[in-house]
Amino acid sequence: MRRFVYSFQEGVGRDRAILGGKGFGLAEMTGLGLPVPPGFTITTAACRAYLESGKLPAGLKDEVSTNLQALEEATGRRFGDPVNPLLVSVRSGAPISMPGMMDTVLNLGLNDETVKGLAHQTGNETFALNSYRRLLSMFGDTVAGIHRSRFEDHLERVKAAAGLKDDTELDADAWREVVAAYEAVLDAEGQRVPQDPHDQLWEAISAVFRSWNSDRAVKYRAEIGIPEDLGTAVNVQAMVFGNRGVNSGTGVAFTRDPATGTRALYGEYLLNAQGEDVVAGIRTPQPIRRLQEDMPSIFGEFSQIAERLENHFRDVQDIEFTIEEGRLFILQTRTGQRAAGAAVKVAVDMVEEGLISPEEAVRRVSPEQVEQLLHRQIDPTAELEVLATGLNASPGAAVGSVTFDPTEAEEAASAGEAVILVRLETTPDDIHGIVAAQGVLTGRGGRTSHAAIVTRGMGKPCVAGCEALRIDYGARTFSVGDRVVRQGDLLTIDGTTGRVFLGEAPLVEPEMTEEFRSLLKMADAVRRLGVRANADTPEDAARARELGAEGIGLCRTEHMFMQADRLPIMQAMILATSREERLQALNQLLPHQRDDFVAILKEMEGLPVTIRLLDPPLHEFLPRFEELLVEVTELRHERGEEQKLRAKEALLERVAALREINPMLGLRGCRLGLLYPEINEMQVRAILEAASELGKQGYEVFPEIMIPLVGHPNELLRVKEDLERVAQDVMEEQGAEVSYAFGTMIEVPRGALVADEIAQEAEFFSFGTNDLTQTTYGFSRDDAEGKFLVRYLEDGYILEENPFEVLDEKGVGELMRIAVERGRATRPDLKIGICGEHGGEPRSIGLCHRLGLDYVSCSPFRIPVARLAAAHAALEEIDET
């Protein structure tokens, strides 16, 4: 027959899936010989059987009965005994921690009779009555569904009538009045706590079972992705009391500081109180180090136990304890949650302490935590009052004065003021305000709202869907409850957690701690994927190298042409009406380009630098058509401006000729170089001249020349045959030998499909997944994100993820798979990377690893995230094999 109950002793070494998290911890602690009040665990299997059939499974009652007897023997008390009653607690405990389920009922076993026995047994009637009312309210709340405040109102009333502040000051009569009032609350709802302790026990156990399917629990599981069929275990345990006088108490402590990771007990305790009193805040708890003064021997014992538990579980423990008349009991232990910085420190420290392996340390820190560390954060040690909480839509913290209007935000920002833009929701019309603000706070919309998507794209903090906000644009105020916040008031938002604070919270700039560096080194030892940076300037290159980049995966050359001293020459080049004119302009650009490349290649000495030839449509370098059109129309209405008009008309005509209906799919990428080979030739000349110059100075440099937007092997062939000649010419002129390579971006579907042919010509591939996502989906990112993508992502209406943030595995990923397979079939040593924005996103990095890429390339500031995510991908692969 199946077994449904294990005493804590019997549970030692058994599975968390059977015992639940709490039961598992209790069993392990019992096995270690720690002072755990005795008890037993009803398994998750019993819960499943109950939920399936709607009744308690056969045999369960007997097993519980047997275990209850053992408990009576162990404690020397009897359940329901009017003289020496055994009291027990019933606690839920799922295999994965899960808010939303029924939690705890204490003091089961008390009734009108046994409460007297308890008074007698403890010699403390107020304690006994206090315990009884706790049972009534907890049972009422968790089993009968009557909110606990409805009970507590009566306690407050009685205390107020007696002019008392602290529960401990109430006398027995007052407690009797409270008990009576609690019973009346139950009665008014047609409920009662059974007088038979066994009935109490079974009602509590069944309620825990049923709470697995409460609305909140089901919703939570759906959100987090916990399987529906796990079920919860139930723990029945002999009561111990922290509220039996000043020699008793209760507390919670972490084995290390969860905010900083420092190795020292961290927590608080309250004498003469039970756990729920700490939560209710009846008195201010004391920091745990004070226990050393209050009860030195208990503190010593607890410290030793804490260390044993950490060593046993090899992780930070979050421990609940109770002191009953000078005796220490441990009620729970579990893995301690910790802040991102603490997670890094703890992981690295534990490696040094020999507790865990470097691989385990890497596993213990998520890429998302690392990402937090790379944004400004609110000082984790600061004590702050939360004004409201919304959705953590874009990470990082920001401080600024409240502004409601995007245009005013822009004006304030240009006057040097830091502002937080507060809107009910944002639309594409607000974009200038978003650009200007330090951060954005919205009253409506989720993680995929316009504000969320746009701010994440900009790397700017955002708290979205903060529903407590009441915004009055007319009055330029918002309120939360009765707090009114006016335009200009200082506000702090934390996009990492979704919290909003009034005033200026202390922020911490992101910082690479020693431990952070150590952890990333451990990650480096594990990962297979290389990590490079997308960097267009020497400054970015230096930053990237500092953060661990192993090369540049994408150096865009177009930004170089946008600089003020170069743009006029670039425009002259574009507007040239003959090849000669164009060549003249290009010759002026050449020394600038060469200087750019000298500086960047130097920063990346010894590492590869992938330089992409000119990619964007040429009209991006020219004045905007619409503005010119307005100017020309206006000039036509003015007199005496004929000459200016003619010039503008000519420019308008040229700009109009270069206009495209779908520039994303137009004359750009390698198509530019095929129509105007002299642009490419200038760029390759600049690269090779720079490399030659550095080579002569003794630098080892490795330029990789990347030809964008290739969909047909001939595109690459034609461009390359031209540029190979230029490269040979320069090397001959310079008398230098440069180690360079030609490769291509795979960023249109056809490039992936004919990768076998393209690999004939390409020494490397780099996936341009921004464009590849656009063409695979047929989405223009510029148009989609502001328009239909918001709807698509709403509650997963069409998509679960924005494919421009997280690589689309089934579509874009499938093309990548095809490209890798076919490319390597032609050229087994083909170097393959990714330089789209996905290269810095953890799940996408996981996919790149599984697809067998050689490296990812991302923004410099995401390099640490990528290093860790790459390591996680490698560890997951190990786990799966």
Added chain:
Amino acid sequence: MRRFVYSFQEGVGRDRAILGGKGFGLAEMTGLGLPVPPGFTITTAACRAYLESGKLPAGLKDEVSTNLQALEEATGRRFGDPVNPLLVSVRSGAPISMPGMMDTVLNLGLNDETVKGLAHQTGNETFALNSYRRLLSMFGDTVAGIHRSRFEDHLERVKAAAGLKDDTELDADAWREVVAAYEAVLDAEGQRVPQDPHDQLWEAISAVFRSWNSDRAVKYRAEIGIPEDLGTAVNVQAMVFGNRGVNSGTGVAFTRDPATGTRALYGEYLLNAQGEDVVAGIRTPQPIRRLQEDMPSIFGEFSQIAERLENHFRDVQDIEFTIEEGRLFILQTRTGQRAAGAAVKVAVDMVEEGLISPEEAVRRVSPEQVEQLLHRQIDPTAELEVLATGLNASPGAAVGSVTFDPTEAEEAASAGEAVILVRLETTPDDIHGIVAAQGVLTGRGGRTSHAAIVTRGMGKPCVAGCEALRIDYGARTFSVGDRVVRQGDLLTIDGTTGRVFLGEAPLVEPEMTEEFRSLLKMADAVRRLGVRANADTPEDAARARELGAEGIGLCRTEHMFMQADRLPIMQAMILATSREERLQALNQLLPHQRDDFVAILKEMEGLPVTIRLLDPPLHEFLPRFEELLVEVTELRHERGEEQKLRAKEALLERVAALREINPMLGLRGCRLGLLYPEINEMQVRAILEAASELGKQGYEVFPEIMIPLVGHPNELLRVKEDLERVAQDVMEEQGAEVSYAFGTMIEVPRGALVADEIAQEAEFFSFGTNDLTQTTYGFSRDDAEGKFLVRYLEDGYILEENPFEVLDEKGVGELMRIAVERGRATRPDLKIGICGEHGGEPRSIGLCHRLGLDYVSCSPFRIPVARLAAAHAALEEIDET
């Protein structure tokens, strides 16, 4: 040992690849017992061996010697015999007819001695001398490379000096002078014709071998795609002479009229002449029917032979014959080339005559020929003088007055005048002129020039790259040689052949002849692919059905909204600021849509009609942004127009909000319906109401509702769940049962990649290969064709074909293959079609067949092409298995 020579008799039944086309015909005719002068064929293998080693293969000389002896025996003459000399011809003959190779040398065997023998033997000294000078000039031309005009100049000089017009009037002295002059021409070039007849023979044979690798031949093979390694055969044959008096002659005849296909001998002959004289035009040849009067028995004999040959080869024969002193000889027979209309008539007639099977008839007519028949053509019986010839860039013929300026062309056209736009080349700026013109003639650019691509897209005739044109825009004239053509002069262009005629040539409107219908029925019996039409109006639907469409594969609904009475309602719908306003406008559109569908479904009774829900970006229905911007800017400069200004500003704002950076990849297709479900709902309601109404009237109709631009299964799922409900509602309201289906277009790469998931929701797929080509290549068609594609296609620089005309097999075709495979894996009976423009292009249809599609859908006027191309695809498959 390998055998290199076959006598004509020995060649009977052997392979054309060995004997070449000419040798094959001679052998077959010999086998049939026809009067073929005896001779032998040196095989293509001998040619290959010669070209490989640079020398005559071992054994060849002996084999030729043996065959020459046999020839001597058969004719009773000896090669080189001064008394009774044997004369032979040497003719090349590759397995596939190939201009650019050396062709013929006659009268080999003549020298200073044997010419006397010939004179004696024939009793005709002028004939003998004439024959000798022919040898000298042909040998000089084809073996020594001296142009024949350099010889003929001397013949003309002698004739002129004697005051004679006809060669036959020259006496022996005059011929001796001519022979001496010819020898002097050779001598001046250091050349001579060997006196030893065997040397003559071997030099001629070797020259034929070498001519396989002449520049012209190599270029021709590369263009047509003939393998390089076939080699040519050489035919050596006893001479017969058509120039031995009025009882001799020569001619060429087709067994059927190559222009019309009528079953009657068609050709011409010349008495007392050799074949080359016909070509040289020394006298005007007579039509072949006159031979019946001139030589009734010869005509009778020839008629019988012609019929035997046609029956033997089961195809129209193009036959060369010579009459020597009243005796008929057949020198060559080959398949007769024929005009498109004739090809159809001959094929169908031959089936009726029992000569060929219907499958063979289908094979005999190419889809390109059918395409010609669907354009206006110049009357094939008209006798016209060609002014110039360019490239056949876009098929069909057009007549109009010459116009050089696109704007003037537009003005003339709007005044009702038919114009031909003549330009050196066209650019995107000329587009309005191209639209206005009947056809386009350019002096520069190939089949992939701007003019060619644009006119093909419009189905408008174009002759491109007509290099003889000298255009003077200033004078508004063009000249060809010394002919000057002025603006306003009438001109006829034939884009099917590339010819240009002065004046107005008679045009024939495309017509479905009885034979054409029969042929297409034969094609229908062979093909596996269904053929549907893209039709948006009842008129198009009727035309398509008349041309054989088996349903509508694409009915676009957006054109319906563009009509003058509907556009304002459509605009009101788009500009609506609330759902209610939008619904109101849609309710106004509903009856129009229902009427549209009633009319179209009725026309297609009994056949499926695929209706695509609204697809294009909404701003296509609104005034253009640029125009509004100018209007608003101008209004701002005027006084008293405030009200108008406000209205325009409001409109501008709304249009601006709908503007997209890349509309092709923006808010369109199913994305529209997901944002504004009420649009789809109105359309589906209109479809179901129309079908219900027709059903009640007893019509069987099959609407298929197609949801465009699906890349994710959820898009289809969400749209469908909404529309299924509407469909059910309407059927309930109407008390009708409608047989309808929901399906999708596969037109973005992701749709193809996840076809397995999409097929869960779709009952049919239709490949939208226009968009799929755009997204697979990352090409915006609007931008590409006017800009870089021209360069891409130039001499196959990047691409051999415009992927918007011919389906890109490796890219787009690969996605289609994936989609078919994955879609059918989920739903084995998934109906799959294509509705992009490629659905009417023969090679693309072949690919669709191989991919296993169920049908193609194309413009109504291309339906016949599609029917035939689909049959060809099926036959090719049979051939391959």
